[in-house]
Amino acid sequence: MFNPGSSKDQPILQIQSVSKQFDDSLAVDHVSLDIPKGEIFALLGASGSGKSTLLRMLAGFEKPTSGRIILNGQDITHLPPYERPINMMFQSYALFPHMTVEQNIAYGLKQDKLPKETIGQKVHEMLQLVDMSQFARRKPHQLSGGQRQRVALARSLAKQPKLLLLDEPMGALDKKLRTRMQLELVDIIEKVGVTCLMVTHDQEEAMTMAHRIAIMDAGWIVQVGSPTDIYETPNSRMAAEFIGSINMFEGRITQDEADHVVIESHLLNAPVRIGHGIATALENPDIWVAVRPEKTRVTREKPATDNNWSSGTIDDIAYLGTHSVYYVKLDSGKIIQANMANIERHGDRPTWNDPVYVSWEESSPVVLNS
Amino acid sequence: MRSHRNKRFTFSNSLLIIGLLFLYLPMIIMIIYSFNESRLVTVWAGFSTKWYGELFADTQLLQAIGMSLEIAFWSSCMAVVLGTMAAFVMTRYRRFRGKTAFSSMITAPLVMPDVITGLSLLLLFVAMANTIGWPAERGMLTIWIAHVTFCAAYATVVISSRLREVDRSIEEAAMDLGATPFKTFFQITLPGIAPALAAGWLLSFTLSLDDLVIASFVSGPGATTLPMVVFSSVRLGISPKINALATLIILAVSLAAFITWWFMRRQETRRLQMINIKDYEADQMQLSYEPSADQTNTRRVTSTINVTPPKNCHSSDKHKTAI
Numbered sequence: 001m002f003n004p005g006s007s008k009d010q011p012i013l014q015i016q017s018v019s020k021q022f023d024d025s026l027a028v029d030h031v032s033l034d035i036p037k038g039e040i041f042a043l044l045g046a047s048g049s050g051k052s053t054l055l056r057m058l059a060g061f062e063k064p065t066s067g068r069i070i071l072n073g074q075d076i077t078h079l080p081p082y083e084r085p086i087n088m089m090f091q092s093y094a095l096f097p098h099m100t101v102e103q104n105i106a107y108g109l110k111q112d113k114l115p116k117e118t119i120g121q122k123v124h125e126m127l128q129l130v131d132m133s134q135f136a137r138r139k140p141h142q143l144s145g146g147q148r149q150r151v152a153l154a155r156s157l158a159k160q161p162k163l164l165l166l167d168e169p170m171g172a173l174d175k176k177l178r179t180r181m182q183l184e185l186v187d188i189i190e191k192v193g194v195t196c197l198m199v200t201h202d203q204e205e206a207m208t209m210a211h212r213i214a215i216m217d218a219g220w221i222v223q224v225g226s227p228t229d230i231y232e233t234p235n236s237r238m239a240a241e242f243i244g245s246i247n248m249f250e251g252r253i254t255q256d257e258a259d260h261v262v263i264e265s266h267l268l269n270a271p272v273r274i275g276h277g278i279a280t281a282l283e284n285p286d287i288w289v290a291v292r293p294e295k296t297r298v299t300r301e302k303p304a305t306d307n308n309w310s311s312g313t314i315d316d317i318a319y320l321g322t323h324s325v326y327y328v329k330l331d332s333g334k335i336i337q338a339n340m341a342n343i344e345r346h347g348d349r350p351t352w353n354d355p356v357y358v359s360w361e362e363s364s365p366v367v368l369n370s
Numbered sequence: 371m372r373s374h375r376n377k378r379f380t381f382s383n384s385l386l387i388i389g390l391l392f393l394y395l396p397m398i399i400m401i402i403y404s405f406n407e408s409r410l411v412t413v414w415a416g417f418s419t420k421w422y423g424e425l426f427a428d429t430q431l432l433q434a435i436g437m438s439l440e441i442a443f444w445s446s447c448m449a450v451v452l453g454t455m456a457a458f459v460m461t462r463y464r465r466f467r468g469k470t471a472f473s474s475m476i477t478a479p480l481v482m483p484d485v486i487t488g489l490s491l492l493l494l495f496v497a498m499a500n501t502i503g504w505p506a507e508r509g510m511l512t513i514w515i516a517h518v519t520f521c522a523a524y525a526t527v528v529i530s531s532r533l534r535e536v537d538r539s540i541e542e543a544a545m546d547l548g549a550t551p552f553k554t555f556f557q558i559t560l561p562g563i564a565p566a567l568a569a570g571w572l573l574s575f576t577l578s579l580d581d582l583v584i585a586s587f588v589s590g591p592g593a594t595t596l597p598m599v600v601f602s603s604v605r606l607g608i609s610p611k612i613n614a615l616a617t618l619i620i621l622a623v624s625l626a627a628f629i630t631w632w633f634m635r636r637q638e639t640r641r642l643q644m645i646n647i648k649d650y651e652a653d654q655m656q657l658s659y660e661p662s663a664d665q666t667n668t669r670r671v672t673s674t675i676n677v678t679p680p681k682n683c684h685s686s687d688k689h690k691t692a693i
Binding site for chain 2: 060086087088091092094097107108111112155
């Protein structure tokens with residue numbers, strides 16, 4: 001598994017049980033995270049999940065109510081923003097409107113009272129890094145969105161921070177530019193080798209850019225892991241539903257063996273059989289079984305096996321070009337989603353109100369107990 | 371045709387003309403009479419510029435103009451400083467006890483009648499002179515203080531409305547890059563609100579120059595501002611000199627307004643040019659970066675549509691229908 005963040009180095013950033021109380025609501029609730037050097041880490045959550053508050057506490061704009069933030073072995077919990085070796089790229093980019101691109105990038109270096117030649121040289125390097133040399137003397141309002149983002153990135157990298165914070169890095173760009181800038185940004189960040197913590201509500205963005213993702217909800221971290229971990233092995237219903245779409249069935253474990261598990265659900269015609277034991281012994285046999293739509297097949301023929309299928313009729317179809325999403329109404333009334341890749345241009349596919357069977361492999365379902 | 375020819379005499383046009391006459395006729399008459407030969411303001415006795423000559427010979431009047439300008443200059447400077455500080459507290463500080471009270475009290479002088487402001491300040495100055503011996507006598511200093519108090523209120527309103535709009539993240543970015551709050555204020559916040567500072571300064575300047583009532587209350591024997599001179603001389607019988615002075619003031623004001631307009635227009639056209647250049651370049655970049663994935667797609671679709679005659683598609687057949 002590709003995971004450059006999993007090196008055994010001492011983590012460069014340690015967030016130790018940090019909480020933030022606003023008037024009467026707890027925005028961040030005892031969050032602990034360790035981030036190793038060189039990792040791109042994403043905090044993913046809906047608005048109001050506390051991810052931005054956590055980011056602002058790292059930048060120093062908010063003081064934690066309790067807990068400690070340790071960067072590179074130094075406790076920075078109570079340092080003001082201007083004394084932290086952390087730089088941030090703001091969602092709105094926050095370029096200084098009255099300064100040119102050059103002056104914007106030089107601003108942080110000037111605060112360190114570096115000699116003029118050093119500043120000039122560094123600014124030049126940064127401009128080349130983000131490929132903006134020909135726009136050095138422009139003012140921010142004379143740049144396009146993507147160019148502004150590059151300047152903002154150059155400005156936040158100029159001081160060679162120990163930690164780079166990105167606040168909704170693609171929030172101000174249109175969709176087409178986004179995909180290109182995501183990869184470009186990752187390229188630059190990896191070239192520089194800076195540790196990076198980003199905040200986003202866009203799961204695609206987090207999965208494209210980050211080595212590891214933390215899903216946040218109501219001030220809590222629900223799950224931390226690589227994009228694959230989080231998508232394929234969600235640890236809770238919240239995590240499973242947050243990333244992508246998923247079909248969830250309530251059920252009860254009837255057989256719990258070392259090499260397989262059988263689950264009965266009143267929503268399905270046949271029991272669910274999972275081809276491996278589940279790691280933790282469950283005290284409560286009432287659980288949820290989850291299957292991703294792209295691992296769910298829709299067929300006209302009845303599957304040959306005694307389990308992992310159910311019958312129903314096609315309720316709706318959404319044709320998305322690369323694939324179609326079939327909404328199948330099971331006999332129990334539950335509607336589930338199944339994706340089918342459109343690999344043929346004119347295939348013979350089931351259509352509205354056709355009686356069909358949905359089925360999946362033994363390895364596909366995930367058992368969730370919370 | 372008829373309606374077209376009569377366009378000049380439509381209702382809105384006549385209203386416009388009446389409105390303009392209402393505003394400017396008095397001034398035009400005054401300008402005309404400033405060139406009157408006669409000593410009597412209301413009797414026309416031929417063209418002459420002699421009152422302009424007399425105006426510049428009147429040292430008392432010239433002194434009053436100088437004093438008014440000086441007071442106006444220093445009051446507006448001080449008002450902008452105080453106004454910026456007050457506006458900063460009103461917009462940047464977190465909620466503190468009495469913040470609303472502070473905000474409304476700071477703008478109270480806007481609605482306070484001049485007579486009350488003037489009288490209360492006079493009482494204060496007298497009481498202060500009696501107890502601590504300062505200010506020893508009323509004059510320029512007391513007028514300056516009085517003007518600062520009410521001009522600061524106006525400046526605060528202008529500056530705080532701008533300060534509220536300034537993107538806070540720009541200040542945060544400066545601090546994030548290592549600037550202390552003090553440096554951030556001077557290097558980032560102030561340039562951002564500079565237009566509002568200028569507007570607040572000009573407004574204060576005008577208000578101070580214009581004030582008669584408050585200045586009359588708090589001035590002493592040695593200090594007479596221009597409105598005071600004009601007002602008292604009018605009471606003694608209008609001298610055509612005043613017409614000449616008013617004409618010069620109107621000239622100066624219109625000149626200033628024209629220059630401002632001209633600069634703003636020039637800036638606007640420059641900005642528009644810049645935007646055009648930017649858009650052009652952005653388009654160029656877009657073209658070179660993305661080899662028009664869209665276009666190829668569209669082309670393919672159109673060609674296929676041309677080849678296959680449109681079928682009668684039933685909605686449920688949507689996915690089977692060959693295109």
